[in-house]
Amino acid sequence: MNTEFFDSFDGTRLALHRHGAGRPFVLLHGLFSSAQMNWIKWGHHEAIAEQGVEVLMLDFRVHGESEAPHDPEKYPTNVLVRDVAALIDHLGLEDYDLGGFSLGARTSLHATAHGVLAPRHLVVGGMGTAGLGEWHRRAAKFRRVIDKFDEIPRGDPDYFSMQFLKSQGVDRVAARLLLDTMPDLDLALLGNIAMPTLVVCGDEDRDNGSAEELAALLPDADFVEVPGTHMGSVTKPDLGQAIAKWLGKTA
Template sequence: MTTENFQSFDGTTLALHRMGEGRPVVLLHGLFSNADMNWIRFGHAQQIAEQGYEVLMPDFRVHGQSEAPHGVENYPSGVLVKDVVALVEHLRLIDYDLAGFSLGARTAIHGVATGRLAPQRLILGGMGVDGLREWDKRAAFFIRVIDEFDAIPKGDPAYFSMQFLKSQKVDRTAARLLLGSMENLDPAELANIACPTLVVCGDEDSDNGSAQELAAMLPDATYAEVPGTHMSSVTKPDLGRAMAQWLGPAKR
């Protein structure tokens, strides 16, 4: 695996991790996680690379090895979609596949549904319809985590999330700005996603609503279930296996 940097649309430096050779697959990680935590550490990227793909894994701004600027101007509406578009343009990708988990899936959906991203195939992990249309509720939860942070007591539903942010060394000032940049998506726009899509979710994961409902609303979707909750499903090999099997061996 190699790691390099590229400049996004506003000059923010983002980290890009690459593994394997062949047809490109872009993997987008979840909120306050990073490429290593979601894709590399538990072998998902390796399983996909072994099928003959080059796996491209950016760290979103405010995450992992990427910059976390504090300027309000660095967080326009839809900033993460803009970052992925910048990556696609930087690498001059035309024929590629796109996958995301949780926030990464949400970002991918927004990009494809609005025509700003055009992958040949799409994989959406840990995402349901509620995660698209009720973002305000999700954002409010994390804003409370950021604002109250060390004052959150054990036993509080937000305590685990606070500990996770602390473990990932998340820049809370930048994170709060990022949370305000994300928009809801009208579920009717899902009809714009015409490419073949895999919706994959843990059998105990309802954090973002029903993934089966999401699959049913997409024009060409397959639903797959893997073991785990929203947090634990990414730690099990089943997720990477389901993704790699659905993609199949890369065509040479």
């Protein structure tokens, strides 16, 4: 696996991790996680690459090895969509697949629903209708985690989220700015997503609402359940295997 860096649309330096050879598959991680934590640590990138795929794993700004600027001007609405578009442009990709988990899935859906990106296939992991149409509720949870960080006691519903941010070394100033860039998505726009789509979600994962309902709203979607909760499903091989199997069938 190789790691390289490029400058996004506003000059923010972002990290890209590449593994495998073949058809490009841009794969995006979850909120306050990283390519390492979601895809590389558990071997999902290897399972997917075995399908003749080059897995292109971006670290979003404020995540992983990418920069976390403190300048508010670096955080326009849907900045992560613009970062992914900058990556596609940087690599000169015209025929590629796109996918992600949680925030990565949400970003992929915003990009395709608004016509910013047009991948051949789409993979949506750990995302449901509430994570799109009611994102403001989930964002409020993370704003509380950031704002009350050192005050959250053990046993608090947000304690685990606070510990996760701490373990990932998240820059809380930049993270707070980033949260304000993420609008809700009008679910009616899901009808614009015409490409074949895999919706994959843990059988105990309800963090972002119903993934099955999301699949039903997409014009051409397959729904697959894998074992686990929202945080747990990414640690099991089933997630990477489900994505690899589906991509293999669509090749």
